[in-house]
Amino acid sequence: MPTDLWRFAEALYQRPGVEAACLLLQTQGADVCLLLCAAWLERRQIICTNERSDALGNIAQPWQQQVVVPLRQLRQSWREQAQSDHALAQLREQIKQLELTAEREQLERLTACTQNWSSNAANAPLNWLEKLAPQQCNRDALQTLRIAAAHLSA
Template identity: 55%
Template sequence: MAAGLGVNMCADLWSFALSTYARPGVEAACLRLQENGADVCLLLCGAWLEARGVVPRAERLKALQQLARPWREQVVEPLRELRVQWRELAQQEGQLETLRTGVKALELEAERTLLTRLEQLARGWPKDEAKGQYGWLEGLATEVANLDHNALQQLRVVVASP
């Protein structure tokens, strides 16, 4: 990504997600949300849509959730669980750490694939219709019973700042 571009200037969802995640406080907020059951890829997509001014409509929220859920449950989460399960043992076993690093790379590629699919679904939705109108993050986190609203707000503030 070109230096000097703000989070809001990222044209594609993957670049937006990378630049947003790299900003101070976002990784910690996303990990807290993920620990509470939130789909961070969906939330980053929601933040991207808010930044683009796309109106959060119920049918759009549902379409994104329906697209993300099977991929998250069948691909991303099993890779994450394996990586986490191996964390402690891999510190003692060098060969397992190499395998764990490979699993981590697969997990990241699975998340990139999900973000690409989410972007393809949302790419045609009209933008610049709802600047300053929020609702994507809350709408996409509806499945999370113990939603960390502070972490969600932190994500929103970072996205809104230049």
């Protein structure tokens, strides 16, 4: 299993069913970077507390809303027109790369926040995915992330 969050996220996203689960969760209001971090923390057996989840949310929410979402919305708004406009398609691809760079920065910020967090003590809660997902999101999609993370190579 990759030890840094970015590599973990890349590896997890490539697992069967994960991309679809992430896209579904995103349409339900979830911050996919935050959920990838949650899966990473669970896999590393990091204790889940309210203070820790709040700290992650305080990092992720403003970055997601001020940086990632506007880039995604711009890219998506150009989807149809870019099919018949080569120059716009190229700009759209550049926006896509910028969006990915912004997501990577968010993951790095989340990593920095977790740097000194200890591994699990016996029977301490590890329910990061449920804690960081919106309440009304698809629980099967969360389970897909959890199972895929558990099967990443050590």
